[in-house]
Every structure is written in structure tokens, then in C-alpha cells.
Amino acid sequence: MSVMEQSHRGKRFIAMAARTEADLRELAAIPDDYAVLFLQGGATQHFAQIPMNLAGEGDGADYIVNGHWGAKAASEAAPYVRVNVAADSKADDYRRLPPRAEWKLDPRAAYVHYTPNETIHGVQHHDIPDVGEVPLVADMSSDILSAPLDVRRYGLIYAGAQKNIGPSGLVLMIVRRDLLARATRPMAKIFRYAEQAANDSMLNTPNTWGWYLAGLTFQWLKAQGGLAAMAERNRVKAERLYAAIDGSGGYYRNAIDLAARSRMNVPFTLHDNALDAPFLAESEAAGLIALKGHKALGGMRASLYNAVPLEAVDALVAFMRDFAARHG
Amino acid sequence: MSVMEQSHRGKRFIAMAARTEADLRELAAIPDDYAVLFLQGGATQHFAQIPMNLAGEGDGADYIVNGHWGAKAASEAAPYVRVNVAADSKADDYRRLPPRAEWKLDPRAAYVHYTPNETIHGVQHHDIPDVGEVPLVADMSSDILSAPLDVRRYGLIYAGAQKNIGPSGLVLMIVRRDLLARATRPMAKIFRYAEQAANDSMLNTPNTWGWYLAGLTFQWLKAQGGLAAMAERNRVKAERLYAAIDGSGGYYRNAIDLAARSRMNVPFTLHDNALDAPFLAESEAAGLIALKGHKALGGMRASLYNAVPLEAVDALVAFMRDFAARHG
CATH class of the missing domain: 3.40.640.10 (Type I PLP-dependent aspartate aminotransferase-like (Major domain))
Known part of the structure; x- marks a missing residue:
């Protein structure tokens, strides 16, 4: 039952x-x-x-x-x-x-x-x-x-x-x-x-x-080891994604004050919003879903809630590098 | 997903x-x-x-x-x-x-x-x-x-x-x-x-x-044929259970005014409330669960919601007859 x-x-x-x-x-x-x-x-x-x-x-x-x-x-x-x-x-x-x-x-x-x-x-x-x-x-x-x-x-x-x-x-x-x-x-x-x-x-x-x-x-x-373990995992996840954004030479951007950046929700834009549609289509095809940003802001948003494993962040980062290389 | x-x-x-x-x-x-x-x-x-x-x-x-x-x-x-x-x-x-x-x-x-x-x-x-x-x-x-x-x-x-x-x-x-x-x-x-x-x-x-x-x-x-079909099925389910109660010679009783009897919830009592505990234990062992009445009323209650098939009512009626025969 x-x-x-x-x-x-x-x-x-x-x-x-x-x-x-x-x-x-x-x-x-x-x-x-x-x-x-x-x-x-x-x-x-x-x-x-x-x-x-x-x-x-x-x-x-x-x-x-x-x-x-x-x-x-x-x-x-x-x-x-x-x-x-x-x-x-x-x-x-x-x-x-x-x-x-x-x-x-x-x-x-x-x-x-x-x-x-x-x-x-x-x-x-x-x-x-x-x-x-x-x-x-x-x-x-x-x-x-x-x-x-x-x-x-x-x-x-x-x-x-x-x-x-x-x-x-x-x-x-x-x-x-x-x-x-x-x-x-x-x-x-x-x-x-x-x-x-x-x-x-x-x-x-x-x-x-x-x-x-x-x-x-x-x-x-x-x-999983409790909340301290989750905090450490969430810190690493967020750091890897922000590092990929900040290290993209302006291809991807996050405009939030460094001290206030969220470890749970990472909004970012592409340098040219004409790339939004192909980014969303290709990321979804690669199994990276629900990356579209809130309609109030546009752009992209990656949510890194507890259930998101580090591997998913690595897959997103790899996709972002590949996308930037292909779309120049 | x-x-x-x-x-x-x-x-x-x-x-x-x-x-x-x-x-x-x-x-x-x-x-x-x-x-x-x-x-x-x-x-x-x-x-x-x-x-x-x-x-x-x-x-x-x-x-x-x-x-x-x-x-x-x-x-x-x-x-x-x-x-x-x-x-x-x-x-x-x-x-x-x-x-x-x-x-x-x-x-x-x-x-x-x-x-x-x-x-x-x-x-x-x-x-x-x-x-x-x-x-x-x-x-x-x-x-x-x-x-x-x-x-x-x-x-x-x-x-x-x-x-x-x-x-x-x-x-x-x-x-x-x-x-x-x-x-x-x-x-x-x-x-x-x-x-x-x-x-x-x-x-x-x-x-x-x-x-x-x-x-x-x-x-x-x-x-299932829509609500008319459900109504007919619910009518038959309720009639069979009330018939078993009313035909038990007072072994089981339902005190509700005939015109107001519910087709969804059938409360009933046993003629001797010392039989409540064995009735509940034996009915549960027979796979007939959650028959205990609300604490405000005591006794038993069988709910006959849409998801309850006619076979479940027949099984309850058969159990009630068998219980009455065994406990006299």
C-alpha cells in the first residue's frame, strides 16, 4: 500500500x-x-x-x-x-x-x-x-x-x-x-x-x-555526510561554473557582485543574444535541460540545487567551452 | 523526467x-x-x-x-x-x-x-x-x-x-x-x-x-464510462453492503435514516462491542483494511469511494457473514 x-x-x-x-x-x-x-x-x-x-x-x-x-x-x-x-x-x-x-x-x-x-x-x-x-x-x-x-x-x-x-x-x-x-x-x-x-x-x-x-x-x-558535506559540494559546483563564465573572455557573463553571487542559481548571458536560441537548443540536445533564464531577465540560468551532482556541472562547463569554440 | x-x-x-x-x-x-x-x-x-x-x-x-x-x-x-x-x-x-x-x-x-x-x-x-x-x-x-x-x-x-x-x-x-x-x-x-x-x-x-x-x-x-457508470456501480456497492447489514438479524447495525444513508461511507456497529477487536484483527488479516470507525463514533466504517471495486465489497460481505457465523 x-x-x-x-x-x-x-x-x-x-x-x-x-x-x-x-x-x-x-x-x-x-x-x-x-x-x-x-x-x-x-x-x-x-x-x-x-x-x-x-x-x-x-x-x-x-x-x-x-x-x-x-x-x-x-x-x-x-x-x-x-x-x-x-x-x-x-x-x-x-x-x-x-x-x-x-x-x-x-x-x-x-x-x-x-x-x-x-x-x-x-x-x-x-x-x-x-x-x-x-x-x-x-x-x-x-x-x-x-x-x-x-x-x-x-x-x-x-x-x-x-x-x-x-x-x-x-x-x-x-x-x-x-x-x-x-x-x-x-x-x-x-x-x-x-x-x-x-x-x-x-x-x-x-x-x-x-x-x-x-x-x-x-x-x-x-x-551524503550532512549539511557541511553538502555545503562543500555546493561550493565546488558553483566555483567551477563561475570560473568557466569568468574565464570565457567575456563570451559568457554574470553581472552579480562577487560577494553576493549565489551558489544555488547562476544566471548568465551570452555576449550576443542571437546565440541564445542555438545555445538552448544544443544544450537541450546534449541533455542539459531547463537552462533558459527567467523571462524577467532573459539569458540563461543554471540551478545547482543539492540534487545536482558535480558531474552535471562539469558537463555544462564542457558544453559551454565547446559551444563557444564552435560558435566563435 | x-x-x-x-x-x-x-x-x-x-x-x-x-x-x-x-x-x-x-x-x-x-x-x-x-x-x-x-x-x-x-x-x-x-x-x-x-x-x-x-x-x-x-x-x-x-x-x-x-x-x-x-x-x-x-x-x-x-x-x-x-x-x-x-x-x-x-x-x-x-x-x-x-x-x-x-x-x-x-x-x-x-x-x-x-x-x-x-x-x-x-x-x-x-x-x-x-x-x-x-x-x-x-x-x-x-x-x-x-x-x-x-x-x-x-x-x-x-x-x-x-x-x-x-x-x-x-x-x-x-x-x-x-x-x-x-x-x-x-x-x-x-x-x-x-x-x-x-x-x-x-x-x-x-x-x-x-x-x-x-x-x-x-x-x-x-x-470506466463516466460518472453515470460510476453512480450505478456505487449504488450497487452500497446496496450490497447495506443489505448484508440489514439482513444480519441485528448482528450488524447501521442507525442512519434510510433516506440519508451514504453511498460512500457506511458506518456500522456489531451487536456487542466486545467483538470490535476480533472483527478488526480478523478483517485485517483477511486483507480488509482500515475498517475501524472514526474515534468520535466507534464501531466500523467501510468507505466505498470510486476506487473500491465491487469485488472488495463482496469480499467484505462474505467476511462479515463468516465472522458472524464463527462468533455467533
Whole structure:
């Protein structure tokens, strides 16, 4: 009987769920005073649910916007909290991070929200920003479990599953338990993280298949040597690809500030965009798929999520050199 | 490459989604002025989202409560709409439906909500109630696609996928398009059905695996002869099981009003509850699993969803006769 046919109230599912949480707690060294939730709705829904839960009516929250998703998080939060965009690198086309010294944080903010890795723009925070006593909220949809997590530095971490965890339709959340008491405004129980925490994320039927696959991913990550091993592997993967771009004499280009380059998503352009179509056609024919950049940016994007092996990066680099040689 | 690895923005996924919607429209004869949505959050989340979308601030809505889920729908709606429980059969332990003549409907209600089939209590409406011009909203989580749908009689139909459609984590919604304009209160875009309709249910990454499996189910239903054929099969399945219960001389009992007996969920008790444990152990050993009743009711429950073949019902009936003969 498949996990999809089993009741989430049954012993086998409950045991699977408990093992999955235990594996994640071990992998990411999650302290006991943090709850782990397996939710639905995608990260986008939680752009709205986070202020519903973490901010009282009339409260403000600080948003650091360093790419598409951070801007969207601020926009979806606006019906529920007074959004203060404390820093924004849009004027730089999100090619660098807003320098920490320029962030206009409000010490009375309910929380500070940021996006450690921006999937579309290919920028990443390589250090956790210090925001004092205000809880730091991180949308880690595209870099969770790609490196060790220092959970104590955050009030709430959340991530859509579909990059580094499992299939879409599942959201992983790690939240400091004391913050759960903040949800005092009227809302349905199903939106209250405290209720989900009290019910082991089974206030209603969860995404059982997604949860099960997340568990298999956590086991795989443990077998790979854990998050430190993944971080090292991801560092090497990214370095090889950036080296190929930077060493191409301008044939390929990545415009992101060196200190903010993402290890998960590497956008790049060709020196002549007339070459985009043949690059995409030939790379796909060579088994290198989904390299087309986001429509907002054009060009190419290579995503180097945990599941991408070093061999795939080497194959891409070899293809890029060959393509440049052939197309001159 | 599995559907789980594909982008929901890719041609193959978009084509699959379009075919799935077309198959459903054909199966259930859905008129063009109804949108079909594939959402997340389970039916429980939509207990809250429906009033957010269909009722203005200050509006009232009528709720018909004929079981556990209808009561929960009313409770989760309460933060968003003035809930009027227009009929409630709790005083009868939900063993019958509240007679239509006794419903205290408000002609100014934003909508009338009811639960055509109650999974736990095993009661089912076999006729669509006439509620005049007020839009009728139906939570069909446990009986959708079990019989032909007269979509025009409803304003909004919704169903968690995990009974008759596919894996959990997906909600199917069929909604009259003109009702989508009612969502005027402040809320995040992700909660607005109109936005999901305008974006083909891809305002954010959907549950791609659930959607794909729903599509396979719709194809299977077409191959079975469609919903009329399913209805006939479900009628025969239910009749055989109720006949075995009613013909057992009181060894097995189902206390539901004959006119309201569900064709999807058949709760029954043994004449002596000391027999429950051996019944469950022996039935499981015979390959008849998950017969334990909901904890709120005790006893047994056989669910006869579309995926249950007639042979499974015959095997259960044979086991029940054999058990009664052996345990006397």
C-alpha cells in the first residue's frame, strides 16, 4: 500500500512523520524550543500567513528586498502588517545586496524578513545579518539545507519544498515556539501556526506524499555526510561554473557582485543574444535541460540545487567551452 | 523526467494541466461560465477562504450542518462572515438530514453552504436542495465524481482530492465566474480565487504531482464510462453492503435514516462491542483494511469511494457473514 493510500492518522504514517522530523532536527541541529512544521500553500501563501501570525494588528515589520521574491513577500504581507521596506537593491537591478549599514531597521518591528537566496536574480547572503533582538524571518525556499543552518539566529525559517526538499505542495517551517503566541487577531484555526504545532502539522490532512519524499531526502542528506558535506559540494559546483563564465573572455557573463553571487542559481548571458536560441537548443540536445533564464531577465540560468551532482556541472562547463569554440 | 522534476511553467506541464481540465469539463459537463481551479490547503483551508472570497465584510451566510465537517466549515468561516446555522441535525446525532422544510434560510445570505456527504457520520443528501437565488456552496470532498454533477445548481463546488480524485494536498474547485468578483476585502493575492482563475491556478507553484494524478483519475473515469457508470456501480456497492447489514438479524447495525444513508461511507456497529477487536484483527488479516470507525463514533466504517471495486465489497460481505457465523 502506497503512502498515498494510507491514512495520515495511521500508525505507519505517524511513525514516518516522527522519523522525518527527527532526521531533520539532527541534520540541521534544530533546538527543542523550535517547532518544525510541514505545511501547504507554497511559500507565497506564507508571505501572508507570517504577518497574520507574527504581527499584531497595527504592528510594523521590516522587509529587506534583494530580488523578486523579497518584493513579493513584502507585497503579499501588506494587507496584514505595516510593511517597512528597510532596504532595497532594485535600483541596482538586484545585482548586489543592500549593504547592512544602510538598512533602516525599526527596533519596534514585529520581525525582519529577508530572502537569503534569490532564485531569479542569483544573489545570496553568505552571512546571516545581525538584526539585534527583533526576530529574523528567512524565506529559504531556494537554499535551505544547502549548507549548515544556525537556527538560533532566526525566529522563523520557511521554505517551499520544491528546490532542495521534495515535490511541490509542501512548505517546511522551523519556528521559535515563543513566537507562536503572537497570533491574536481573528483568523481561522487552519491559518494559526500554533494550532499546527499543537497538532503535529495534522490539523487537516497534510500533503502525505510530499512529506514522505521530504523524509527520503533527509535520509539521503544524512547519507551524503550532512549539511557541511553538502555545503562543500555546493561550493565546488558553483566555483567551477563561475570560473568557466569568468574565464570565457567575456563570451559568457554574470553581472552579480562577487560577494553576493549565489551558489544555488547562476544566471548568465551570452555576449550576443542571437546565440541564445542555438545555445538552448544544443544544450537541450546534449541533455542539459531547463537552462533558459527567467523571462524577467532573459539569458540563461543554471540551478545547482543539492540534487545536482558535480558531474552535471562539469558537463555544462564542457558544453559551454565547446559551444563557444564552435560558435566563435 | 518525472512530473515532479518539471517546471510548472514548462510546455509539458501546461499541456497536461489543460488536458486534465478538459477531461474534467467533459466528465462533469462543466459549463464555460464556471472556472475550474486546482488549489492547495485542503478543504479545511477553504472553509475559511470561501467566506473571504464570497462574502463582503458584514455579510451573513447560511450553513446547513448535518455532520462533523459541516460543523467545522461553519466554525472556520466564523472569523470572516456572520454564520447563520440555518439547520442542524446534531440533536439527532446526525443520523438524519435536517428536513428542508425546517431550514431557516436568510434570502439575503451571501451563500448557503452544505456538505452533501458526511464522511464520518455516513449521511448523504441524495437530492440537491433548492435554495432559490442564493448561491449554493457544496463541500464534496467525499462524494465528488461519484455520480453525475448538475453544476448549474451550484455557485461553488470544492473537494479535497484525497477521496475520489488523487493524493492529498490538492483541492479541486468549480466556481461560477461571476462570484469571483465578490472578493473586495483586503487580503493577499494568493487567497483570491479570481487571481487563481486568471492565472490558471498557477499564481504560485501548484501541487504538480497531485494535479498529474488527478488527470490520470479523470482519464480512468472516462474509460470506466463516466460518472453515470460510476453512480450505478456505487449504488450497487452500497446496496450490497447495506443489505448484508440489514439482513444480519441485528448482528450488524447501521442507525442512519434510510433516506440519508451514504453511498460512500457506511458506518456500522456489531451487536456487542466486545467483538470490535476480533472483527478488526480478523478483517485485517483477511486483507480488509482500515475498517475501524472514526474515534468520535466507534464501531466500523467501510468507505466505498470510486476506487473500491465491487469485488472488495463482496469480499467484505462474505467476511462479515463468516465472522458472524464463527462468533455467533
